[in-house]
Amino acid sequence: MFALTHDPIDTVGIARRLQKPEDGALVIFEGVVRDNARGKSVRYLEYEAYESMALKKIEETGSLARTRFDIRDIAVVHRLGRMEIGECSIVIAVASAHRGPAFDACRFAIDTIKEIVPVWKKEFYEDGEVWIEGASKG
Amino acid sequence: MSIRVLFFATMAEITGTRETSVESSGYTDVISVFNKFARDFPLLEGYRASVLLAVNSEFARPDTSVRDGDEVAFFPPVSGG
Numbered sequence: 001m002f003a004l005t006h007d008p009i010d011t012v013g014i015a016r017r018l019q020k021p022e023d024g025a026l027v028i029f030e031g032v033v034r035d036n037a038r039g040k041s042v043r044y045l046e047y048e049a050y051e052s053m054a055l056k057k058i059e060e061t062g063s064l065a066r067t068r069f070d071i072r073d074i075a076v077v078h079r080l081g082r083m084e085i086g087e088c089s090i091v092i093a094v095a096s097a098h099r100g101p102a103f104d105a106c107r108f109a110i111d112t113i114k115e116i117v118p119v120w121k122k123e124f125y126e127d128g129e130v131w132i133e134g135a136s137k138g
Numbered sequence: 139m140s141i142r143v144l145f146f147a148t149m150a151e152i153t154g155t156r157e158t159s160v161e162s163s164g165y166t167d168v169i170s171v172f173n174k175f176a177r178d179f180p181l182l183e184g185y186r187a188s189v190l191l192a193v194n195s196e197f198a199r200p201d202t203s204v205r206d207g208d209e210v211a212f213f214p215p216v217s218g219g
Contacts, residue, residue: 031219047218050146050211053195054218078218090219110219118192118211119218120147131148133188134215 001075002059004051008087009079015093018075025099027106031090033083037132043124047080047089050118054078057117061109069105071096076109078119089121139163139206143171146213149189152181162206168193169200171210188215 001014015028033045062074075093083089092109096102114134122131140159150156153175165171168191176182182189191198192211204210 048147049218050144050192050195050213053192053211056195114216114219116197116216117218118146118190118213118216120214121217122147131151131214132217133148134217 001077002055002062003077004049004055004058005077005079006081007079009077009091011088011091011093014075014077014091018073018093018095020072020095022097023072023095024097025095025102027094027099027102029090029092029106029110030088031110033085033087033089035085037123040123040125042085043126044082044084045089045124046082046122047078048120048122049078049080051080053118058113061112061116064112065094065105065109068108069096070098070101071105074105074109076113078113078117080119141165141171141204141206142209143175144209144211146211148214149182149185149212152185153179162204162208165204167201167203168198168210171204172200172212175212182212185214189213190215 058076065074073095078090092106094102094106139162141162143158145153190213193202
């Protein structure tokens with residue numbers, strides 16, 4: 001399952017739908033909104049995406065993870081719009097027979113997504129707001 | 139005969155728009171489209187070195203060709219996750 005949503009992410013629901021009886025490992029990563037960045041206090045975040053391309057690049061990342069690692073399946077959901085401190089902005093769930101490939105594929109997926117998926121976050125502070133720009137491209 | 143042009147994040151703020159279009163006849167590659175908007179919105183010049191280019195939802199190079207009906211997008215390095 002690969003999706004973009006403007007609603008809160010149901011991490012447990014995503015994980016349970018992914019899991020099958022043959023799985024021995026289920027690794028879940030949540031990216032969550034932090035109350036500080038670059039030495040400043042963050043009030044909330046907004047995420048914007050080039051949605052058609054973002055979904056395509058998330059799907060590509062998932063396919064690549066399935067090819068590179070011995071996993072059974074992977075799900076990625078990225079939330080867009082305004083998010084409060086502590087809320088989940090992205091969930092990646094990986095199911096496999098054994099834990100090693102699941103951890104590796106999950107790490108690979110979040111690292112790749114942060115490089116190639118066209119999503120941007122804007123940090124809102126007490127005294128202003130700033131679009132955050134990443135360091136590299138895919 | 140037009141090319142759809144999308145801007146995101148900082149670049150949407152600089153141009154004041156998320157979506158516009160240009161006549162396709164005047165443009166052969168992606169960078170020629172960027173150059174047009176950099177002339178219209180000089181602040182975009184500051185992004186010439188870092189701007190990411192896409193044609194039809196795929197990363198593109200400056201010399202990637204564009205034609206009528208294409209969707210071109212300009213955006214800063216991504217910061218999702």
